[in-house]
Amino acid sequence: MKNQVKILLVGLVLGLVSCEKSGPLDSDQANLSASLAAIQQKVSSLPLENLEEAEKERILFIREEEKLAYDVYNTMFDKYGVNIFQNIPTSELSHMEAMLTIIKKYNLVDPMDTSPRGVFNDASLQTLYTSLVTQGNTSVLAAYQVGALIEELDIHDLNSSLALTNNQDVRFVYDFLNKGSRNHLRSFYKNITKAGGSYTPIHITQAEFDAIVNSPTEKM
Numbered sequence: 698m699k700n701q702v703k704i705l706l707v708g709l710v711l712g713l714v715s716c717e718k719s720g721p722l723d724s725d726q727a728n729l730s731a732s733l734a735a736i737q738q739k740v741s742s743l744p745l746e747n748l749e750e751a752e753k754e755r756i757l758f759i760r761e762e763e764k765l766a767y768d769v770y771n772t773m774f775d776k777y778g779v780n781i782f783q784n785i786p787t788s789e790l791s792h793m794e795a796m797l798t799i800i801k802k803y804n805l806v807d808p809m810d811t812s813p814r815g816v817f818n819d820a821s822l823q824t825l826y827t828s829l830v831t832q833g834n835t836s837v838l839a840a841y842q843v844g845a846l847i848e849e850l851d852i853h854d855l856n857s858s859l860a861l862t863n864n865q866d867v868r869f870v871y872d873f874l875n876k877g878s879r880n881h882l883r884s885f886y887k888n889i890t891k892a893g894g895s896y897t898p899i900h901i902t903q904a905e906f907d908a909i910v911n912s913p914t915e916k917m
Contacts, residue, residue, distance in 0.1 A: 743866040760796040844885035851878040853900040
């Protein structure tokens, strides 16, 4: 996993931004390397503040939850070879690295330093990974729906995490991830509807879901 991340990071910095023409991620991915650099600089410039244990736990959980998305999407790309599962993991990688910036700043122990694909320290994420891959393996439409489920779960968990902390740097990174997850949800929903499917949110309200998918892609 470590070598794979390093290789992909080089691609990110060099502008590996092969965008999905049918999705709303073109501008999102075109600016990922610049966004990540800006986030790292911003995090460094903000003060080091006290972290409660609950905040630390959430930081480590969100880092691994971003890995969950990254691993599932790469697994779905291996099976179906469709663009969305090639493009979005690049964005998820930037989310993982943004969280790593916080982990390093506060001298926390990275929960996924050498974890291979599909292996998680958090038992709930381990179970969820297996369930999502099983569901996604049934059809490409099911894989798109898995993508939507992951992104709305991320949004829910990021909002819960934001409610736990007042730290400027942590909130800044959570906001970045939240914006990306909303963009990904828009993209997956577009693919679902194109494939003739439907999606009902589980982790966020229908009103929140509708507001996201019916609004424009956000700049990263």
